Amino acid sequence: MLDLLIIGAGLAGLTAALRAVEAGLRVKIIAKGMGSLYWATGAIDVLGYLGGEERAVASPWERLAELDAGHPYRTLGDTRVRGAIDWFQQHIEPSGLGYRSADAHNLLTPSPAGAWRPTYLAPAGQRAGAATDDRPMVIVGFQGVRDFFPHLITRNLSAQGQVVRAALLPWSVLSEQRDRNNAQLAECVDDVHTQQRLVDALKLVVKPGERIGLPAILGRHAHAQALAHLQQGLKTDVFEIPTLPPSAPGIRLATALRQALEQRGVRVEIGMEAIGFHAEDGVIQWVETETSARPLKHRAHAFLLATGGVLGGGFNSTPAGRFWEVIFDLPLTVPQDRRQWFRPLFLDARGQPAFHGGVAVNAALQPVDATGDAIYANLWAAGSLLAHADPILERSLEGVAIASGVAAAEAVKTKSTAAVATMER
């Protein structure tokens, strides 16, 4: 039997699985679909903004203590959060994606709208876009590429003092096919011939001393090689600006984590929607997934819920105001009254109550009821479904996923070790 069944293949689920298998647990992931990293930037945000301040946080490690008492970072404590991020950086290193922080501080890199986006660990492909770099930029787009507008990015960055200009290349540099999304374009750039066409076309555009910003399509499988080819061919730094979904940097991160898991014998089974479970005396026996006929039972000693919030599909709601967690129907801290979900202003600096709420947990990351007692003896939770955090507003999405994923896996390990010790006695 499995030691741990993880539900959800986003960053929290994948990270937790990697930590769990490293700790010696038999673990499997089931997920409804491919996982939310497909619409992530591929960078690791830890804490970008605090309490409605306009300026980005300079270093997450100096500010964690200012978060709400119930925030997952406060529950775990600074040391464990930082330990988890360091652990992640170490374990993603073999992927060659080159995740680094700016000397333990946040880095500002351009968003596809031309805003400066604070992030903590940026992949090698994004770091040359840093605001601290004083070289001028040329942002190059491609005619017909969706949702990437170099002139918009340029105008917004210029307004913030960056020396930058825009340029457009024809679509044919990338592909002979007419209709490709960003993930498919990234596959085109896996091909060295496409890379060379890019180098040749960019040579005509770039001026001496400029670094080059491109949409994040520099390879789906051969990113490191594509990036190196471009930088060597152009003799300047090239950086990617994350795109709207599908996001190649997020896909690369998901692929790297899946490969690391596969090498360690962990299966990730997708197309599996959890629709029910069975518990006896407060202990979950199995989770059921939907199939083409009968529900399929997945038995395990422990279960980790990492299904995300509203966007990931972990929560659902009715127009009448009911807001619930979809598998175990865990109580949520979200107001059960539709009128209290949102403040009058869409972009209120304090965020929206509906997105701040979630699954309340104890110090071991086990979902708890109103009295603070664990609801099931063998259920843990991690990722953006946790209560008292607003990962989009705080720019803490990946940090919360990694810190809670690692901590939940460790808590499961501790509990299973204790159970074995009890049995041996």
Next chain:
Amino acid sequence: MAPISWHSVDLSLDECIKCNICTSHCPVSAVTDLFPGPKYVGPQAQRFREGDQAITPDHSVDYCSGCRVCNEVCPTGVKIAEMNARARADMVAKQGLPLRNRLLGRNELLGKAGSFAPALANFAMHNPFSRFMAEKVMGIARAAPLPTWSTSGTFGDWVKRTRGQRLRSAKKVVYYHGCATMYYEPFIGKAAVAVFEHNGYEVIVPEQNCCGLPLLSNGEFGAARNYHQGNVGKLTGFARAGLPIVGTSTSCTLTLKEEAPELLDMHDEAATTLKMATYDIFEWLYELHEAGEFRTDFRSMPMKLPYHAPCQQRAHRVGKPALALMALIPDLELPESHARCCGIAGTYGYKVEKYQIAMDVGAELFDFVEAQGSDVAYTACDSETCRWQLEHGVDLPSRHPIEILAAAYGLYDLARRDLTTG
């Protein structure tokens, strides 16, 4: 013809969050501009498909192969493949269907017809001249891997001939062989019977119809309904008696379980009873294994066997039980394919305008097999059309995992494709 129902699919339409994961994984849109991807022809075009509209807003839906990878990867549960199947049926209902598609949809009829004189049928069908003519006249790609009729009798002939030698037992299983095993590959049925009997089960082989999948995927819902109604009539009695109905063709079992009832809106008690009693053979064997009743007295099988779980098997959403059970065979090394689809997708790759698309889609799988090195003697896959495509794409014989199990029990010769006991 019955109106096309959008029941249950319409509800899932609003779940689409436009994340593009489906299109990023679609094996068809990756290789051709003729198919813009599941998001566009599925949930997006769907908003423009109204009941009273003369034609579909997007003919490219015909280039959907129906592999269901989009459903598999969708994070929000949109029934994209079903949307496309219905849109195609809508088109067929309004604009008619070429003879070729009518023919390809009638696998049972073709199988039966050829089996009267299989050697002649094979010659008539497979000589270069008739393949050339079939391409020119009907649009059936001349290089496509069409099956050959069994020249040693049908599976039904074998069942009749060996009736006296079959195991009698209180434990019984109903075997759904489908058309391919009946007319083209009777050895798959023999291997299945051997494995069932080795595990102590008496095998009942009842009268049965084509599952109707070729008709469903060619948009002929009316004819498919007749087939499914036939199977419900012939098989539900066994289901009511508590017997499992187990099949070796993974796309047939998927059709009995889900595709036919869902697409044809056949949710009555009888069809549902059949659905709930139907198993893909490895799904059923795995349950036997979990109950501790699966025999593992396997011989060592020191070889490397690249395994591809076909998209129609993955669409069952039961994991990869064939991989798990073959892993119990000593010394068998099982590299697992992560290829999305072999390309053939039932009858898709037989069509002249789609043949090259199917081969380009399959390249991912062919490359995976070729990367396994030269010491590979066989590949394994649960679906017959995929095995034919795989054999066409890489020069290696392909086997059903049930043949592998039967061989590991010492009951079956993998090279001759026959039982060792005759």
